[in-house]
Amino acid sequence: MGVSSLSLALALTAVIPTDGGAVPSASAGVSTADAIVAADPEFAAPTPIVGLSLEETRQQVAETEVALRVIVLQKQNDDRALAGAKRAVSELRDETLVIADNTVKSAIANYRQTDLDGGLFVSEDLNDGLRANTLGDAAIVADTRAFDDYRDKAKDLQLAEVNLSAEVDENDELSARVAALQEQLEQEQSWLAEIEERELQRAAQQYSATESRWAQARGNKQGFYLLTCPVDGEHEFIDSWGFPRSGGRQHKGVDMLADVGTPIVSPVDGQVEFRSNQVGGRSFHLTADNGNYFYGTHLSAYGDSEGRVRAGQIIGYVGEDGNAAGIPHLHFEIHPGGRGNPLNPFQDTAAVCDGAQY
Numbered sequence: 001m002g003v004s005s006l007s008l009a010l011a012l013t014a015v016i017p018t019d020g021g022a023v024p025s026a027s028a029g030v031s032t033a034d035a036i037v038a039a040d041p042e043f044a045a046p047t048p049i050v051g052l053s054l055e056e057t058r059q060q061v062a063e064t065e066v067a068l069r070v071i072v073l074q075k076q077n078d079d080r081a082l083a084g085a086k087r088a089v090s091e092l093r094d095e096t097l098v099i100a101d102n103t104v105k106s107a108i109a110n111y112r113q114t115d116l117d118g119g120l121f122v123s124e125d126l127n128d129g130l131r132a133n134t135l136g137d138a139a140i141v142a143d144t145r146a147f148d149d150y151r152d153k154a155k156d157l158q159l160a161e162v163n164l165s166a167e168v169d170e171n172d173e174l175s176a177r178v179a180a181l182q183e184q185l186e187q188e189q190s191w192l193a194e195i196e197e198r199e200l201q202r203a204a205q206q207y208s209a210t211e212s213r214w215a216q217a218r219g220n221k222q223g224f225y226l227l228t229c230p231v232d233g234e235h236e237f238i239d240s241w242g243f244p245r246s247g248g249r250q251h252k253g254v255d256m257l258a259d260v261g262t263p264i265v266s267p268v269d270g271q272v273e274f275r276s277n278q279v280g281g282r283s284f285h286l287t288a289d290n291g292n293y294f295y296g297t298h299l300s301a302y303g304d305s306e307g308r309v310r311a312g313q314i315i316g317y318v319g320e321d322g323n324a325a326g327i328p329h330l331h332f333e334i335h336p337g338g339r340g341n342p343l344n345p346f347q348d349t350a351a352v353c354d355g356a357q358y
């Protein structure tokens with residue numbers, strides 16, 4: 001797991017509620033962004049991906065894409081919280097202004113009333129004087145209440161402004177994370193493109209290398225289907241294509257005479273299978289990468305293992321198994337394009353083997 005995977009895991013655990021409670025959540029008084037920063041101070045630093053394989057790089061890009069989606073989602077949620085905090089501040093400001101306005105108005109009105117009543121206070125009438133005092137007291141109480149309301153509202157506003165400022169900071173932090181991850185993703189994607197390009201070139205080179213091996217084999221010896229001679233040792237053979245065989249059959253291959261135990265090598269790159277049958281005894285079935293099929297039989301023993309083989313790799317040993325009793329040889333067939341389409345293999349074997357007898 002790279003740095004970005006860790007970040008991703010943290011981002012996910014912060015978003016998805018966990019029952020473990022090990023990761024600090026927003027409800028615990030720590031914001032998600034803070035949790036990420038606290039747990040991974042290198043969050044914004046792009047993961048160095050030079051030296052990763054193509055698959056690893058693809059994986060890395062996919063992880064960064066998911067991490068970016070998660071952080072963008074967080075940012076969207078935080079944008080809503082920020083808008084709410086802004087709305088709260090704006091509403092409280094309006095309310096505070098209205099109260100301040102009313103308080104000033106009522107203070108002016110009360111002052112006028114008190115002044116007016118003050119005029120009455122000089123009256124000879126004791127009752128009038130008492131009433132004026134009471135009105136004055138009521139005006140002071142009303143003023144005090146209005147100012148208390150104003151103070152409370154102003155306090156609410158102040159708290160809302162502090163909250164807004166924190167929200168702005170957190171939102172800025174998230175914006176920075178989004179930008180950093182976007183940049184990281186761009187770098188990783190361009191690196192991936194470079195690796196993919198390199199991989200394509202490598203495949204093309206490999207292809208042309210194989211092609212040139214074929215061309216070399218063809219150019220040097222006029223062989224078309226074989227890269228090397230299937231019998232790796234002294235041998236000889238004639239063109240016996242179509243010669244009559246038991247049961248009215250015709251010969252569909254070439255018989256390469258050699259001592260028992262002479263190595264048989266794969267003449268191409270491909271996949272080999274070992275099977276035995278009643279007529280030929282121990283046999284190999286070889287399918288080249290380009291689809292051509294080869295059959296060899298009468299083996300005394302098989303090669304080390306079935307499956308992938310390269311041209312020149314031992315796949316068996318010459319013998320006299322099956323109906324070849326007494327005459328050790330490799331019966332060899334070439335079926336261009338796949339099994340069921342044999343051609344006379346003499347020319348092609350003669351091109352890459354030195355035992356052809358004309």
Ligand SMILES: [Zn+2]
Nearest residue numbers: 253254255331
């Ligand atoms: Zn044969």
